[in-house]
Amino acid sequence: MDQQPTTPAARDERIEQQPGAGGHSRRRVLTGGATLAAATGLAACGGSDGGSGATSSAPAGGSSAPAAGGSGSGGGGGATVQTSQVPVGGGYVDEGAKVVVTQPTQGQFKAFTAVCTHEQCLVDQVAAGKIECPCHGSVFNAETGAVEKGPAEAPLAAKQVTVEGSTLRIG
Template sequence: MTPTTPNAPDRRTVLRGAAAVGAVGAVAVPLAACTTENSGAKAAGPRAGDAGPVTVGKVPDISVGAGKVFGESRVVVTRPEASVYKAFDARCPHQGCLVGEVEQGVVKCNCHGSQFDVNDGSVVRGPANSGLPELPLKVVDGDIVVG
């Protein structure tokens, strides 16, 4: 039998502690994956407007009554009327996922189902409790410039 040091934990206590840490780690990893990713569509790079105006697309890219998500720039551009273009931060205020698509008059977040109005970015359906922040937008020679 090996002598023990006073106040040192025995083998059984050490193994119980390791098992508890392993169990907590196994739970924490899946929960962390739910916070800011959208089916691998986490945005890379600066958001439009962070480093000045950014050209995100062309006028023909956006149909009337629809919109498009520009993931690289973290911007969603909508076109509620023929001559009206709107730009919004594409990160859902609920947990930071990028919104996934624009259809039937709403911007949809695929992570948890929030929906936002294409006209003003306001919440149409939660769990988000605040709308998408609007960003400045200009159309310059057929280019959509945000920021």
């Protein structure tokens, strides 16, 4: 006669291994469900544009917290950025509007598409007069948008900047 284990742990293990109504053990169903939930969560975190998947505006330099008086793109077709968000020699990346605004010298503002011309990733940093793409290391000139280091071969497209007091309108 086949002897069954009598300890509570052994009995629980035997119950978990027994197939249910669908022919699958409870452990297998729970493991499959957990795997599906994890895969769905990871897929929701990704973006199709090769970017970070974030939709908020982020100051160049890596912080992902939105700045006060942030930018936006309304029905008028352009983003707005406060001059205080754009440091001299640096810049501000608006991920939602996909623009990067730079200030090469005091009071001189430039804007470009934030989409790298190599693989369409979003640039993420502006420092020391350089706009950097995190995906493959392309570097662009913050005053002209010209490629300074590949693999990108084409410059960032320039955008028009209109200064209205302390607000920059990017079009």
